[in-house]
Amino acid sequence: MYRPFSAPILNRPLHATATAGAQAAADLGDLPNWRLEDLYPSPASEEYRNDLAKAETDSLAFEAKWKGKLAEAALKAGDEGIGAAVRKFEALEDLMGKIGSYAGLTYFSDTTNPANGKFYGDAQAKLTDLASHLLFFSLELNRIDDAVIDAAFATDALAAHYRPWLIDLRLDKPYQLDDKLEQLFLEKSMTGAGAFNRLFDETMASLTFNVDGEELPLEVTLSMLQEPEPEARRKAAQALTATFKANSRVFTLITNTLAKDKEISDRWRGFEDIADSRHLANRVEREVVDALAAAVKDAYPRLSHRYYQMKAKWLGMEQMEFWDRNAPLPETPTALISWADAKETVLSAYHGFAPEMSEIAERFFSGGWIDAPVRPGKAPGAFAHPTVPSAHPYVLVNYMGKPRDVMTLAHELGHGVHQVLAGEQGALMASTPLTLAETASVFGEMLTFRALLEKTTDDSERKAMLAQKVEDMINTVVRQIAFYEFERKVHTARKEGELTAEDIGKLWLSVQSESLGPAIRISEGYETYWSYIPHFIHSPFYVYAYAFGDCLVNSLYAVYQKADGGFQDKYFELLKAGGSKHYSELLAPFGLDASDPSFWAKGLSMLEGLIDELEALDKA
Structure with a gap:
């Protein structure tokens, strides 16, 4: 089922690095900008408008031809068979996905540009409306008896081609609601979770961080946590803390709202565990993820605790501050790589x-x-x-x-x-x-x-x-499992009522101290650092x-x-x-x-x- 373009996963944002200054940028050479014209010449182009119109025409025609008729189509082959219906649906997915991708990539090129925001919002709204006309398809397919679908695989070559998708689709069957409720969930997503995702993105993109009187963006400030000078790292950490604290009401509201929104959806659909919907989307068994998390947590002393103790010694410290965690070693080359x-x-x-x-x-x-x-x-x-x-x-x-x-x-x-x-x-x-x-x-x-x-x-x-x-592997394994445990604690606690920024900060510190170990001092201010992790907002429980x-x-x-x-x-x-x-x-x-x-x-x-x-x- 088509889903409007959502924020892409921002891979390992703590690894983002930056060096301020025009000279540093010049040393890097000619950095490329992407060619979104490969999708459409511009948001106002005739090609974009034509595809949007085609998506509407084709969606309505698809609904008129197939809605209420899929059980009958499953008994046929050729142009009137279930395989032909899936192929047409796939063409719509591709067309609507192209439109949504263009709007999303344009928006993420500059989220502070009001014109980009409007274009993205309008595209999302239109695609969500069109998706409501296609929603019947997956729901109706899943009401067809398994035996009938299995028989279609034997008699309809196109259905056989799409067998993996049809089989996979049926895994969602136990958690489907009736058609009207599913349509309501879809249409309300724009003014619910989708709206709060966008609020997070636009808030984060507009933030600046004051370091020695200079207002810096998030990327540059985070990069200073990797500067060789301890004082530079300390100032960056304090700047991050100050801005996160100043915006804590917004981030706390977003987190509370999205956690409650997920709890409502999970409850209506019948998911038992707070992460089960993610496991289903990942097509992975809960016990496999539980085994992964348990193995990583058991290894904390042998991995992160041990490494950070070694690193503290290399840096000449008995205990590192949290802002020293990604500090470079004295042996690290400082030359920029073009x-x-x-x-x-x-x-x-x-x-x-x-x-x-x-x-x-x-x-x-x-x-x-x-x-x-x-x-x-x-x-x-x-x-x-x-x-x-x-x-x-x-x-x-x-x-x-x-x-x-x-x-x-x-x-x-x-x-x-x-x-x-x-x-x-x-x-x-x-x-x-x-x-x-x-x-x-x-x-x-x-x-x-x-x-x-x-x-x-x-x-x-x-x-x-x-x-x-x-350090990269610790950030990818240990830190992400700590993130997963943090999310579990937040979503569990949210069931009992709204959480304050202080509540969320305490949960954050509990998992961070456990995963980082005694070699890192968790100083005041670090309790705010949950605020900027986009995975928690865009894709709950993605991190594992x-x-x-x-x-x-x-x-x-x-x-x-x-x-x-x-x-x-x-x-x-x-x-x-x-x-x-x-x-x-x-x-x-x-x-x-x-x-x-x-x-x-x-x-x-x-x-x-x-x-x-x-x-x-x-x-x-």
Whole structure:
């Protein structure tokens, strides 16, 4: 079922890096802006207006032809069969997805531009209205007996083609409401959760942070937490705290409203656990996620606690302040990495794994599919948006020339390669559940990191690289599971009534102190840092997908290192599958089973091994 464009996931916003100043920007080279003209020439273009009109005409015609007739169509084949109906529905999904993607990407290019906001809002409203005419389709399909659908697979070639989508759709059947209620939920989403998502985005984009009298945007201020000078990090942390506190009423209202909105929806649909709707959307079993979370929490002392104790010693501190967590080591190179060098680094690493992977990634550079500069109003962080199979994906980064920016570029291009390959499945089956959505991105990072590490012969430089990778993995695994536990606490507590900013801050500190360990002092002000994490707003309980993906890729990479041959072919088959197969089926060719409790321990062992290597270098 079409969903209007929502905010893309901003991947690992804490990894965003920046360096203020025109000279620094000049050192980076010519940073590309994306070519949204590949979708439409402009919001006022005839092409855009024509497609919007076509979407309306086709949606109404689809409703008139198929509503109330799907049970009968399931008994036929050819142009009047259920497969033909799904194919037409898929064409509508692609068309409406293109319209929504263009509006969303235009908006996220500059969320502070009122014209962009109006364009985005109008497009969302129109697409939501059209989606209400298509809502019957999935609901009616799920009322058809399983035996009738199974018979259609045998007699209708088109239905057989869409079998994975139809089977997957039926997993939602126990949680469906009647048609009128579903339509109400859909139409009210624009003035409910959707409105509060937009309020968060526009509020966050408009915030500034005062550092030594200079008003800085979020990206630049966050980047100062990675400055070599402790005083610069302290000032940035205090600036972040001051602005978050000044806006705490807004962020608290948004959090309370969205948590209550989710509780209402879950209660009406009959979900038992607060995260069950996310697990269903991810097509992953609750016990698998519970096992992941338990394994990571059990490993806190061996991973984050141990590493941060080592880092405190390297920085000459008995205990680090929270703003020192991402501080660079003294050995860390300070030279900026130009855009051209970043491009060469990532493409070379991808080519070393498989030329096809590098060729696909290169299209993002040559085709204008990447938006790289930091600018006022632009969405913070980074994301890869798939748009629709008839077009191509786009990548947004805020490139500032730090080593972590190169890793972020490798991460997002991994998503982009995945989206290009999965696009072969068509609009209905290209989307990858979150269980595997981070696979290609994290794998791309690992390839880039390993390629750089192999070229490094200097022990101090190797130590800095290993430390940076360990911190990235801790942020991706330990921190994201802590985020997941925080969300569980917030949504559970919200059932008992509204939460104050102080209530939410206490829940935040409880999970942060547990995950970070005794080597980091949780000073006053850190209780506000839950405010800016976009995942909590746009996609509740999304965050465990990062830990899932990182641990999975660690196991996958271990298989790659031991493989005699054929790994690349199996890997590309996994990416090409999109959402057409369950993750367990896609992992089986690699001999991996995420339902095995030991699976997560194996994935975490790679991170532990990197910490071991750092410890050995430190003693050498």
